[in-house]
Amino acid sequence: MMEQRILDIADHLLLIERELQIRGWWDEHPPSPEALASSVPFAVDSLRFEQWLQWIFLPRMKLILEHGHPLPNASGILVMAETVFAHRPEESRELRRLLAAFDELITPSA
Template identity: 40%
Template sequence: MTAKHKIVYKLLVLLQVRMQKTDLWQVAHPEPEALESQEPFCVDTLSMEQWLKFVFIPRMQALLDAGAPLPEACALTPQVEMQLPSQSQAAVSEVTQAIDDLLTEGKTPPASLLKQVL
């Protein structure tokens, strides 16, 4: 696993923790048809928090587990900022911005953010 893969892994764990702490972590699994949407972020069938939990995190985890190349660009944060409730937005968007910056620009997240993951 490359250093970049390890950082993405930590950020995915932190994203899950932040979503759980802000009550955005969905328990009920969406219908299978909802996951088959062709729209970006499945906007026509899923909420942003559902998309993060049931699409983004599992797909990124699968890439990490396989040691596969990671996406070369990512732009989660604008969608997060548009769709998540304002009281939860900052906690989640801090992590999604770190993911966006790492994948798109190769920018390493601040150590203070990464230290939040055991």
């Protein structure tokens, strides 16, 4: 049961990555180490949300899965995405759908 959830989450991370690439929101070069070191939630002070997904969220989640670390109990990514993409609802529809599904996968079922 747990293994299937891990596989589903891993698949979802790949779909999120692919959607960022399809939309042209995938950077070839990483942000500066200073930008990546932000301690603010979602690094909003130094990165665009898409950059945070690519350079912080995806690698962190992959590490958690690869090393069998405990998954976060909750994910508020969709709420952030809704805010960030409020002015780009059409463009961001698929990414928001994927993030919503990710949030559901992360939240432990009762």
